[in-house]
Amino acid sequence: MHTFDAQIAAIAPATPSIRALRLAIADPGFRFLPGQWVDLSVDLDGTTHTAGYSITTSPRHHGEIELAIKASARHPVARWAHERARVGDRVRVSQGQGPFVYLPEMSDNVVLIGGGVGITPLLSIFRHVRDAGLPTQAHLVYSVSDSREILFKDELEAAARAHDNLHVTLTVTQPDPSWHGLTGRVDPVKLHALDVPDDTLYYLCGPKGMVEDMSTLLHALGVPMSRIIFEKWW
DSSP: OOEEEEEEEEEEEEETTEEEEEEEOOOTTOOOOTTOEEEEEEEETTEEEEEEEEBOSOTTSTTEEEEEEEOOSSOHHHHHHHHTOOTTOEEEEEOOBOSOOOOGGGOSEEEEEEEGGGGHHHHHHHHHHHHTTOOOEEEEEEEESSGGGOTTHHHHHHHHHHOTTEEEEEEESSOOTTOOSEESSOOHHHHHTTOOOTTOEEEEESSHHHHHHHHHHHHHTTOOGGGEEEEOOO
16 A cells, blocks of 8 residues: 655644644655545654554545544554654655545534543534535544543534534543533434434444443434444554
């Protein structure tokens, strides 16, 4: 597979356990669709290590992508991202990959259900609807165990306030006293509150158990499996 040279343009702590890396890619041949992932390759101590990460940005931003990488002691690329990566470092990325994509002709209504760091490809879709000025009604339903781990919370809530077609539901399964929003897992009550039409597409991404449970729940609520799209990264 063809790879593209990239350079780290910015690094920022996004949550206590997630770092956001913005990569500049000069080659105009690089392409991706909203929701896709790339292989990120880095050279560490004479060995090339590669790991797949979903792109969080919209394709509207040409020449750069953002990756949100969760800390992990077991994965060399994640350790590098949190411990050794510096602005200016050179890396390589693949072309955008995977069938977990949204295009406007697929549906006028989407529900994006994410758990934990599984939110990353859904952020790309949500941001694309915003940045491209699409009329798509997009509902982002985002569940985390710890409210401090909500990625880009301020940005998401600002987008929902500024755009009538963008909606954000945040829920925390293990809330601390400082959290005053919804609590518990995504359940039928939270889904019914979205009040979406029958032609809605549902995108699911998160831990294996969460995706399987949500698929079962949606099917029980009458959503045909043909309208449920998975991203499996386990």
